[in-house]
Each structure stands twice: as structure tokens, then as C-alpha cells.
Amino acid sequence: MGLDLNKEFSITPAAPQEKDGAMGFVMTNLSELVGWGRKYSLHPLLFGLACCAIEQISAGMSRFDIARFGAEVFRASPRQADLLIISGRVSNKMAPVVRRLYDQMLEPKWVIAMGDCASCGGPFSNYAIVQGVDKIIPVDVYVPGCPPRPEALFYAITRLQDKVQKFGIGERKG
Amino acid sequence: MTDLTYDKLKANFPDAVLGKETFRDETTITVDAAQLLKVSKFLRDDPELRFNLLLDVYGVDRRDLGASPRFATSYELYSIPHNRRVRIEAPLADPAENGKKDTLPAIDSVTGVWGTANWLERETYDLMGIEFKGHPWLHRILLPQNWVGHPLRKDYPIGGEPVNFTADRDNPRFAHLGKQIMDTPTFHSELEDMDAEGHLVVNMGPQHPATHGVLRLAVELDGERVISCKPEVGYLHSGFEKTGESKRYEKFIPYCDRLDYVSTMSNNLAYVLAVEKLMDVDVPKHAQYARVILVELQRIASHMVWLGTHAMDVSGTIHALLMYAFYWREQILDIFEMVCGARMTTSYFSVGGLRWALPGAFEDSVRHFLKGFPEVIKDFETMLTDNPVWRTRLEGVGVLTAEQAIDLGVTGPLLRAAGTGFDLRKAQPYSSYDEFDFDIPTATEADSYARYKVRMAELWQSMRIIEQGLAKLGKGPHRTADRKVALPPREEISTSMEALIHHFKLVTEGYKPPVGRLYGIAENPKGILGFGIISDGTANPYRLRVRGPSFVNLQATDLMARQGLLSDIVTVVGSIDIVLGEVDR
Ligand code: SF4
Numbered sequence: 001m002g003l004d005l006n007k008e009f010s011i012t013p014a015a016p017q018e019k020d021g022a023m024g025f026v027m028t029n030l031s032e033l034v035g036w037g038r039k040y041s042l043h044p045l046l047f048g049l050a051c052c053a054i055e056q057i058s059a060g061m062s063r064f065d066i067a068r069f070g071a072e073v074f075r076a077s078p079r080q081a082d083l084l085i086i087s088g089r090v091s092n093k094m095a096p097v098v099r100r101l102y103d104q105m106l107e108p109k110w111v112i113a114m115g116d117c118a119s120c121g122g123p124f125s126n127y128a129i130v131q132g133v134d135k136i137i138p139v140d141v142y143v144p145g146c147p148p149r150p151e152a153l154f155y156a157i158t159r160l161q162d163k164v165q166k167f168g169i170g171e172r173k174g
Numbered sequence: 175m176t177d178l179t180y181d182k183l184k185a186n187f188p189d190a191v192l193g194k195e196t197f198r199d200e201t202t203i204t205v206d207a208a209q210l211l212k213v214s215k216f217l218r219d220d221p222e223l224r225f226n227l228l229l230d231v232y233g234v235d236r237r238d239l240g241a242s243p244r245f246a247t248s249y250e251l252y253s254i255p256h257n258r259r260v261r262i263e264a265p266l267a268d269p270a271e272n273g274k275k276d277t278l279p280a281i282d283s284v285t286g287v288w289g290t291a292n293w294l295e296r297e298t299y300d301l302m303g304i305e306f307k308g309h310p311w312l313h314r315i316l317l318p319q320n321w322v323g324h325p326l327r328k329d330y331p332i333g334g335e336p337v338n339f340t341a342d343r344d345n346p347r348f349a350h351l352g353k354q355i356m357d358t359p360t361f362h363s364e365l366e367d368m369d370a371e372g373h374l375v376v377n378m379g380p381q382h383p384a385t386h387g388v389l390r391l392a393v394e395l396d397g398e399r400v401i402s403c404k405p406e407v408g409y410l411h412s413g414f415e416k417t418g419e420s421k422r423y424e425k426f427i428p429y430c431d432r433l434d435y436v437s438t439m440s441n442n443l444a445y446v447l448a449v450e451k452l453m454d455v456d457v458p459k460h461a462q463y464a465r466v467i468l469v470e471l472q473r474i475a476s477h478m479v480w481l482g483t484h485a486m487d488v489s490g491t492i493h494a495l496l497m498y499a500f501y502w503r504e505q506i507l508d509i510f511e512m513v514c515g516a517r518m519t520t521s522y523f524s525v526g527g528l529r530w531a532l533p534g535a536f537e538d539s540v541r542h543f544l545k546g547f548p549e550v551i552k553d554f555e556t557m558l559t560d561n562p563v564w565r566t567r568l569e570g571v572g573v574l575t576a577e578q579a580i581d582l583g584v585t586g587p588l589l590r591a592a593g594t595g596f597d598l599r600k601a602q603p604y605s606s607y608d609e610f611d612f613d614i615p616t617a618t619e620a621d622s623y624a625r626y627k628v629r630m631a632e633l634w635q636s637m638r639i640i641e642q643g644l645a646k647l648g649k650g651p652h653r654t655a656d657r658k659v660a661l662p663p664r665e666e667i668s669t670s671m672e673a674l675i676h677h678f679k680l681v682t683e684g685y686k687p688p689v690g691r692l693y694g695i696a697e698n699p700k701g702i703l704g705f706g707i708i709s710d711g712t713a714n715p716y717r718l719r720v721r722g723p724s725f726v727n728l729q730a731t732d733l734m735a736r737q738g739l740l741s742d743i744v745t746v747v748g749s750i751d752i753v754l755g756e757v758d759r
Contacts, residue, residue: 048387050410050412050435050755051431051432051518051519053387054435054436054479055517055518057500058504061496061497061500061501061504062497062500062501063500063501076383078381088410089410089412091408091409091411091412091758092317092318092321093316093318093408093411094380094388094410097380097381097409101381123417123428123429125332125333125417126412126413126416126417127325127330127331127333127413128411128412128413146519147518147519149517
């Protein structure tokens with residue numbers, strides 16, 4: 001993955017601090033290390049909803065190979081996953097289930113809304129479909145497309161990785 | 175042909191038969207609702223009629239049609255022995271008109287005559303609010319149990335909320351976010367009647383790696399033996415029918431892609447065939463052959479998804495096979511992408527032909543695919559056919575005899591694996607299938623292994639069809655010239671005022687078919703896909719009904735899984751080959 005240690009761990013000189021006993025300097029750099037570790041070992045939940053899920057599977061297959069981004073280990077249990085890819089339309093009947101899956105995932109956790117349906121309801125502006133999954137769970141990255149191509153999903157994952165890198169050690173999402 | 179049906183009914187039940195209508199060679203016989211049960215039994219059992227396959231049950235709210243009484247239930251029947259179809263309609267008065275506000279219109283259930291009616295009637299009850307007297311378990315099936323109202327009624331709004339593209343939840347302007355969501359009881363009431371004898375009830379899904387999507391199964395176990403297995407569906411219910419009724423005919427084509435999203439071309443074909451029949455337009459031969467080629471490619475792609483996921487379900491060690499299968503599916507998707515720009519959601523067929531002409535490299539790419547693919551099938555067969563793990567886990571598992579299958583309305587490879595060579599491409603050919611030379615693979619064991627063999631044999635047959643299609647394809651117009659549905663050509667628009675106006679009207683208003691109704695069916699990779707259309711003469715369908723083969727086939731899970739092992743449920747579901755988008759619609 002072409003790791004440039006100097007770039008990834010560049011130690012920016014901290015602003016002069018008063019000695020208040022805080023571990024500012026150490027924690028900042030630890031946080032970068034942890035962020036780096038986290039972003040290249042995302043564990044998506046093995047969870048598919050609709051048409052977009054088929055493209056999600058394609059993304060995991062040999063041609064597109066999601067492993068290049070360190071996110072190939074799909075976990076079947078939400079307890080072992082930290083990335084929820086909402087790949088498809090969320091119906092009213094499914095909404096509580098999605099919420100529960102999200103709640104069952106361990107902190108810190110991230111959500112990608114894959115496709116128009118997950119982002120905003122897509123073509124299904126009707127009684128059955130939740131008009132955007134962000135009504136029930138917070139979303140980090142939205143991917144447009146119906147369905148988005150696997151490449152689009154990869155772009156979303158790299159954007160998410162930027163976000164993960166900046167995420168603090170002790171912070172929580174939910 | 176169907177006159178025989180009418181005459182026989184009229185002779186045997188003079189006061190039950192209320193009328194008969196014929197439109198585009200399809201007959202609708204109106205029957206008194208009170209005598210429906212008698213008539214149904216007769217239709218099924220009379221040796222000259224033998225309507226043994228109930229394709230579909232659906233309700234119609236005729237409020238805006240000016241028909242009285244307000245409701246009607248329709249039954250689409252097919253007689254496999256006589257290769258004949260008929261539609262029975264039973265009008266139902268709305269009790270609400272007589273002041274009984276909370277009473278639903280009611281009719282006798284036909285579950286005792288055709289087993290498949292069970293889920294179809296539940297769906298009609300759920301979405302249209304028609305009660306079926308004597309139904310074994312009349313509960314909502316697609317919507318949550320605590321849902322209020324019946325969405326397919328004409329007085330139910332289509333719904334949906336305006337969407338705000340923001341996630342700023344602290345903003346008081348978005349305090350309403352989430353009000354659309356209704357609670358679902360976490361404990362499904364269907365589980366209640368299962369644990370009577372101290373049996374263990376296991377819940378699978380809706381998030382489960384082996385249920386192929388958001389299917390939920392409630393399995394009652396005695397040790398490891400399955401006592402019963404109740405699928406719970408509806409987690410992907412997307413309101414296709416209601417949405418379709420609010421769109422123009424042409425605009426529903428992209429929605430078809432999203433039904434069974436691994437066989438988009440086939441869905442498109444079934445739908446455009448139905449609308450073409452309604453509009454009475456002919457499709458040029460070149461376009462018909464191109465359709466056949468693409469649909470058969472789609473059949474291969476769909477079977478690849480089935481094979482890969484099924485192999486992974488049965489044994490994780492055959493995981494590599496999923497990769498191979500998807501690799502070869504990608505080759506087909508490349509052809510689709512070249513043809514129409516999209517990998518999956520193709521929307522390539524339009525009413526009257528193809529949306530664009532085929533690209534120049536089409537034939538060569540298909541030939542290239544045909545050259546490489548036979549080796550792949552042989553590889554798959556070497557890996558699986560005599561593989562001991564594969565055989566022990568599939569042979570004798572999930573048996574569904576032909577009789578049971580037909581009773582449950584099961585079609586497609588499942589039915590053919592039970593020894594019935596019933597395939598619409600032969601029985602009622604469409605899109606020039608009658609000009610092709612191919613066989614219908616069948617097997618007799620009726621178990622999961624037989625289904626595997628049938629589907630593998632279908633791959634070879636599809637390749638045969640594609641080869642013949644390439645030979646026939648030739649050159650020609652890719653769309654009909656019939657101005658009812660076709661836009662005038664570019665050159666004419668700049669010279670002729672009439673052409674310009676016609677173009678404008680077609681684009682802004684859409685075409686308006688005559689008043690009438692029909693039910694188009696086609697043989698999809700998974701079974702018979704049906705589109706029922708009722709036209710009131712406007713540019714939108716008045717009623718659009720979708721029969722998903724996966725939905726009907728899934729109903730057989732209970733029967734197939736009983737007395738098997740818990741681990742076999744996964745192979746049973748896998749061998750049915752379902753796609754949840756089509757199950758829940
Ligand atoms: S965004 Fe499009 S492809 Fe994805 S689930 Fe929705 S309808 Fe299907």
C-alpha cells in the first residue's frame with residue numbers, strides 16, 4: 001500500500017502548551033497510529049439489501065477485489081464489524097432491523113450509504129421505502145448511482161479512510 | 175379456444191357466470207363471488223379444463239373505473255395439460271359503502287383448491303384489504319403487522335417524504351426526521367404457534383449470510399430435525415405496484431430492472447411484451463432476435479449468480495467457485511455495458527424494440543464469450559457433479575414432487591426438475607422462440623441435485639439458442655416504425671409540423687392504450703414472471719400487478735425443508751434460487 005512513514009507519521013510540532021499534566025503530544029501521535037491501523041483494516045458487515053448488494057458482491061470478487069483497500073473481510077456478525085454498507089433500499093419493515101444492526105456494532109463504527117435508495121429513497125418515493133437511511137442512522141459517506149459501480153464504492157471507501165484517519169482514539173460515533 | 179371454458183362454466187353454473195369479456199385473445203369470465211369455490215373446483219378438476227396451475231391472485235380497486243361494485247379479485251389460471259389460460263374475476267361490494275366502516279370486503283379463500291393461493295391471498299389482504307374467508311392464516315405478509323391501511327387502494331396516497339440532503343440532526347428544521355418509520359414488533363407472532371411441544375424455535379435472518387438477502391426464516395426444530403419452517407418476507411417491500419400505477423407505461427421499464435436484479439433483461443422483456451400486446455404493436459424480427467440473445471445471456475448470468483452462491487452455501491471450501499462464476503458473469507455484464515451503458519440496470523428494451531441499435535462489436539463479443547464458456551461449464555461440472563460433498567448435501571434433499579409444485583404454483587427449473595417439461599418458451603412461444611431449436615432439460619428426482627443438473631443443462635441450451643440467434647440476427651430496424659409508440663425520426667421533425675407535434679405529445683404525454691386488461695407472462699430464469707395490466711385509456715396503467723416467480727416459489731420452502739436437517743435449509747433456499755427484490759416487490 002505504499003506506506004510513506006514520514007508522511008503518515010509526520011510529527012507536527014505541537015503548539016507551546018502549559019504544563020497541565022495532559023498527555024497531548026503522546027496522545028495525538030498515538031491517535032494517528034491507531035487511525036492508520038483502523039483505516040486499512042475496515043471490516044464491513046456481511047449485509048446486503050437490494051440491487052446494490054449485487055454490485056457490492058461484485059466489488060468483493062476477483063475482478064474488482066476490495067482486498068486492495070484492506071476491507072475484504074466481511075463479517076457475518078455485527079459484533080465483529082465496524083463498517084455498515086447500506087447497499088439498497090431500506091423499507092419501513094427493515095428500518096428497525098437496520099437500526100438494531102447499527103446499535104449492535106462496536107465503536108467506532110462507520111456507515112456508507114451505497115446507492116440512491118440508501119441515500120435518499122432513489123426511484124422509490126412511496127409509502128414503503130425510508131427516504132434515505134440517514135433518517136435512522138448517521139451516515140458518513142454517500143455514494144450516488146443506481147447502482148454505483150464497484151469503483152464508486154471503492155472511492156467511497158477511500159474517502160471514508162480519510163475520515164477514519166482523523167477520528168480520535170477515544171471518540172464515539174453513536 | 176377459451177370459449178370451451180366459458181361454455182362449460184355456463185352449462186354447469188348458469189347463475190354463477192355473470193359475464194365474459196375478451197381483449198387481445200385473453201378471456202375474463204366474471205363469476206359470482208358467493209359461488210367462486212364451486213367454480214374453482216370445477217375448473218381444476220374437469221378433465222376437459224384441468225386448470226391446475228393458479229398463476230396469480232390479485233385484487234382490483236375499481237373506484238375510478240366507474241365500475242360497480244368497488245372491488246374485484248382476479249385469478250389467473252393456466253392449464254398445463256391443455257396449454258390454455260383463463261382469468262376469473264369475482265366482483266366484491268365494499269361494506270364501507272353501507273356504513274360498515276371497519277369491515278373489509280370478503281370472499282371465499284381458494285387455498286383448498288390451489289395451495290399457492292395461501293401467500294397470494296395474504297398479499298391481496300395486506301395490500302388491497304380484501305378478506306379471504308377460510309384462509310388458514312390471514313395476516314399481513316409484506317408490510318409490518320401493525321401497518322394501518324391498504325396501500326393499493328386508490329384512496330391511499332402513494333406517500334414518500336421530501337428528502338433533505340443533510341445529516342445535521344441538531345437543526346430544529348429536521349425535527350421530523352424519522353417520523354415515517356413505524357415500529358415493528360420484535361417478536362413475530364407467527365412464531366407463537368410453533369413452540370407447543372417444547373420444540374426449539376430458531377430465527378434465521380433477516381440479516382444472515384445464507385438467506386440471499388433479507389429473508390427471515392422461523393424454523394421449528396426437534397433436535398436437528400426441521401418440524402416446520404416459515405419464511406417471513408417483506409423486508410424489501412418497495413411498493414412497485416403502487417409506483418407503477420403512478421408512472422407512464424414507458425417509465426416503468428427501469429423499475430423492472432430492480433425487481434429481480436440479477437435478470438434485468440428478462441424482466442424488461444416480460445414487461446415490454448405485455449405493453450406491446452396492449453398497444454398492439456409489432457416488433458421487427460431483428461429486434462426480436464437481439465432480445466432473445468440478450469435474454470439468454472441474462473439467463474446464463476443469473477444461473478452464474480445462483481451457482482456461485484449455492485456452491486458457497488453448501489460448502490465454504492468451494493468458495494473459489496463463486497469467484498469463477500462471478501468472473502464469467504462479468505464477461506456477460508461487459509457485453510451488456512457495451513450494448514446499453516449499464517452493467518446491471520439495463521433498461522435496454524423499449525416498447526416496440528430496442529432502445530438503441532446494437533453496437534458494431536456486439537456479435538463478435540458474444541461469439542468470443544461463446545467460445546470460452548463451454549470450457550467453464552465443463553470445469554464447473556468437474557468440480558461439482560461427482561464431488562462427494564456436493565452430492566451428499568444435495569441428493570435427496572428438499573424434494574418437491576411435480577404434483578406438489580404445481581399445487582404451490584412453483585414454476586421454472588424447480589418444476590422441470592420434478593419431471594414436468596413445462597417451459598413457456600415452448601408452451602406459448604414469444605419473441606420468436608418458436609423459430610429456435612432447443613430442448614427443455616428435465617430431471618425426475620425432484621431434489622436439490624436434480625435442480626442443479628437442470629440448471630447446468632439449461633446453460634448449454636441457452637448457448638445453443640444464442641448461437642442460432644447470432645445466425646439469424648442480420649441487419650434491420652431495431653425499433654418498430656409504428657407511430658403509436660415510436661418517435662418520428664429526426665429528419666422528419668425538422669420538416670414536418672405533424673411529426674413535431676406527434677413527437678412532442680409522445681414525449682410529454684406518453685401513449686395511451688385502449689381500455690382493456692391483460693396479463694403477460696414470460697419464462698424467466700427463476701420461473702414465470704407475470705405482469706397484469708389494467709388500462710383505463712390513460713397514459714398510466716390503472717392497475718399494475720407483478721407476479722414474481724421467486725415469491726411464489728419461496729412458498730414451497732416449508733414443504734421442502736420439513737423432516738430435513740437444519741443445515742439443509744440453507745441448501746433448500748439456495749436451490750430455489752430466490753431474489754428478494756422480486757419476492758417482496
Ligand atoms: S439505488 Fe438503484 S440499484 Fe441500488 S438498491 Fe436502489 S434501485 Fe437498486
